[in-house]
Amino acid sequence: MPERIESYLTDAIYRNIMILLLCLTAGIVDVIGYLSLDHVFTANMTGNIILLGLAIGNSFQTAILNSLTALAGFITGVILASAIVTNKEKTFWPPAVTTVLAVEGAVLLxxxxxxxxxxxxxxxxxxxxxxxxxxGLQTTAARKLGIAGISTTVLTGTLATFFEDFTARFFGGGKKKGFTTDALLRAAALVLYCSGAVIAALAEPSYQFTIIWLPIAIIIGIIILAVTRFHNALEKD
Known part of the structure; x- marks a missing residue:
């Protein structure tokens, strides 16, 4: 039993790292779209909807088409991922999540x-x-894992939840003054997403689109780790 608990904790750490790396990829992809594809968000749909509203208000036809295209693509990805991932799979790392990430990797390639x-x-x-x-594919895959409410692309809720937890723990009058694992994961998700944006912002001006190979490499690594580490231990949920 102790060995099994130790193995589970190790797997949980690996899984947390994998979800955080997906946040990094989302930050990179969003900046690629913004800097090199006419200032459109391809991961952050909240920002993209704002850009759509601004474009409509100012009659910028090209910007309207860009934002609508991004929305249509994101929705397509969510629908496709939802068709692959079902609610029947309640394992530690559902094989369907790996399948969705494989499709995502193919699309990025x-x-x-x-x-x-x-x-x-x-x-x-x-x-x-x-x-x-x-x-869109990545968002649904991450939501299926249900790790600290992190979707990897929609971080407004993650930011709010982190500071709600911060307020409750340090100003709520309770005895606990530290952060939970979920709170730390949410903070790390924000940092990794921002780090991805920084990496892409530094790379894109000189090497347009080349930085996309980093998210591809990360996703391939996640798929390999999931197949080798999780798919033979589905009873660990």
Whole structure:
């Protein structure tokens, strides 16, 4: 029994690291879209909806099409992931989540390959929809894992929940003054997402689209780890 508990804790740490790395990939992808694809968010749909509203209010037709394309891609990714991941799987790391991440990796790989071609008048829309599909897939996969309420792409709620917990623990009059694991994970998610944005912001001006290979590598690593470590221990949930 002690060995099994130790193994479970080790697996939980690995799983937490994997979800945080997905936050890093989302930060990178969002900045790629914003800097290199006409200032559109492909992961953060809250920001994208704001951009859509601004574009409509100012009659910016190109910006409207960019935002609508990103929304359509994200919704497509969520629907596709929801069709793959069912509520019947209640394991520590459902195999369907790995499948969704594999599809996401394939979509990002297609984006990386197509980004080497000259961009025509309609080509940016294809790149936008590919990135947003990938982020829709990732969002649903992360939500299925249910780790500290982290979705990897929607961090407004994560930020609010972290400071709600902070307030309750330090100003709520309780005896506990430390942070829970979930609170620390939420803080780390925010940091990793921002770090991804910083990495992409530094790389994109000189190496347009090249930084996309980092999220691809991360996702491949997560898939390999999930297959080798989790799929043979489904009873650990």
């Amino acid at each position: 297609l984006f990386a390959l197509l980004s080497y071609f000259a961009v025509s008048a309609s080509f940016p829309y294809l790149l936008i929809i590919l990135l947003s599909i990938a982020m």
